[in-house]
Amino acid sequence: MPALTQGQVTALTAQAALAATYASTDNTGELLPDWYVNDNGVAVYAGTEVATRGVGVYGQTPDNLVLVGLLKSAALSLIVNPGLTIIVLNTPAAWTGVYNINSLADYLNAPDIQYQSQLALYEGAYQGLIDAGVLTGNEIARYTATFLQPAVRYGVDAVVGWINRSAEPDLGSAILIAARQGQYAIDFVNTYSNELGIAQPAGVSNNTVIRTQIDQAVVDVIDNPKIPDIEFANVEAIAADAITTAAAAANIGNIFISIPVSTNDDGTFRFAPGSSRG
Numbered sequence: 504m505p506a507l508t509q510g511q512v513t514a515l516t517a518q519a520a521l522a523a524t525y526a527s528t529d530n531t532g533e534l535l536p537d538w539y540v541n542d543n544g545v546a547v548y549a550g551t552e553v554a555t556r557g558v559g560v561y562g563q564t565p566d567n568l569v570l571v572g573l574l575k576s577a578a579l580s581l582i583v584n585p586g587l588t589i590i591v592l593n594t595p596a597a598w599t600g601v602y603n604i605n606s607l608a609d610y611l612n613a614p615d616i617q618y619q620s621q622l623a624l625y626e627g628a629y630q631g632l633i634d635a636g637v638l639t640g641n642e643i644a645r646y647t648a649t650f651l652q653p654a655v656r657y658g659v660d661a662v663v664g665w666i667n668r669s670a671e672p673d674l675g676s677a678i679l680i681a682a683r684q685g686q687y688a689i690d691f692v693n694t695y696s697n698e699l700g701i702a703q704p705a706g707v708s709n710n711t712v713i714r715t716q717i718d719q720a721v722v723d724v725i726d727n728p729k730i731p732d733i734e735f736a737n738v739e740a741i742a743a744d745a746i747t748t749a750a751a752a753a754n755i756g757n758i759f760i761s762i763p764v765s766t767n768d769d770g771t772f773r774f775a776p777g778s779s780r781g
Contacts (some may be wrong), residue, residue, distance in 0.1 A: 505652075506629070506638075506640060506641075506642060506644060506647045507642075507644050507647060508644070510647070510692050511624060511688070511689055511693075512604060512622070513605075513692070514688035514689065514691065514692035515625065515651070515652060515685060515688045515689075516561065516618070516621050516622070516625070517653050517688070518652070518684045518685070518687065518688040519561045519562065519619060519652070519655070519684075520561055521619065522562065522681070522684060523556065523557055523559075523560065523561055523562030525548065525556060527546035527548070528546070532582060534546060536550065537549060537550025537552075538550075538552070541608075541611050541612045542612045543612065543614065547559070548613040549589070549607060549611065549703050551585075551586060551588070551589050551704055553588055553589050553592065554585035554586070554588040554589070555585070556655075557615075558592065558607070558611075559610060559611055559617045560609065560614055560618070560621075561617060562622045563617070563620065563621070563624070564656070565578065565582060565588060565591070565592065566579065566658065567620070567624055567655075568610075568620075570624065570627060571620040571623050571624060572599060572624075573598060573599060573601055573604050573610065573620065574592075574597055574598060574599065575596075575597055575598065575599055576598035578591050578594075580638070581597070583667045586750055589606075589607075590606040592756075593606070593607050596612075602616050613689070621655075624655045625651065625655055628651055628654040628655045628659060629651055629654075629662065631649070631654065631659035632650055632651065632654055632659055632662070634659075635659055635660075635663050635740070637650055637659075637662065637663060638762070639762075644689045644776050645686055645689045645690070646691075648685035648686055648688060648689045649685055649686055650662050650666075650682070650685075651685060652678075652682060652684055652685030652688070653665070653678040653681035653682050653683045653685070656681050657674065657677065657678055657681070661678060662678060665678045665679075666737060683771050698735065
């Protein structure tokens with residue numbers, strides 16, 4: 504993603520993690536129902552509300568897990584109502600076995616793989632937005648993040664629908680929130696990057712411990728009440744400005760992050776028609 508720096512991508516992933524954070528204990532410190540402590544000593548959620556909360560650190564959806572090759576695409580056809588999401592995810596046969604992830608428990612025990620999957624989702628959504636004509640690749644980071652953050656969570660097609668004002672009201676509201684979160688992530692990392700020490704160019708370090716520490720530092724900044732609120736741009740105006748570009752794409756509404764049909768090569772990255780990333 505040439506339009507974003509390493510620090511900006513880190514901020515977006517940290518913001519996604521914060522948005523997917525829920526209370527795990529009651530006021531006595533006891534774990535709430537459907538929470539358990541994983542092999543890393545971290546409380547993780549594995550209850551029916553994964554249908555709305557998503558899975559793991561970043562709240563990834565079953566669609567997301569298919570896109571990064573961890574969940575078999577055929578599994579999506581079994582989720583005919585939200586209540587079946589956790590049942591399907593708890594079925595080992597639904598997983599591809601890539602990276603030795605053979606169950607929901609395996610995935611919840613693997614925060615590093617969750618992180619790498621989230622990065623892959625950002626890369627794929629970015630390319631999907633370019634393919635859809637929403638982005639050209641030359642936009643400033645703040646503009647890019649306005650569409651990228653919700654595209655990762657809800658899909659490129661949903662964002663295109665939002666731009667064209669055809670999204671359902673509830674989905675449109677959720678996309679708007681994610682768009683603002685994307686803006687906020689870029690704003691604060693641009694403002695506080697020196698203090699956080701995350702302004703290094705991409706490729707300086709791929710050390711997992713350092714990445715985790717940076718990720719936590721960014722989360723701390725987002726959640727720090729002492730840091731003044733940053734004024735948001737008018738997201739609706741930005742979206743309206745994108746309509747002209749989006750409408751210019753001859754196949755607008757047809758290019759999107761699609762869920763591949765069940766094939767014998769489940770486990771490869773797919774984000775846009777004709778694009779296979781594995």
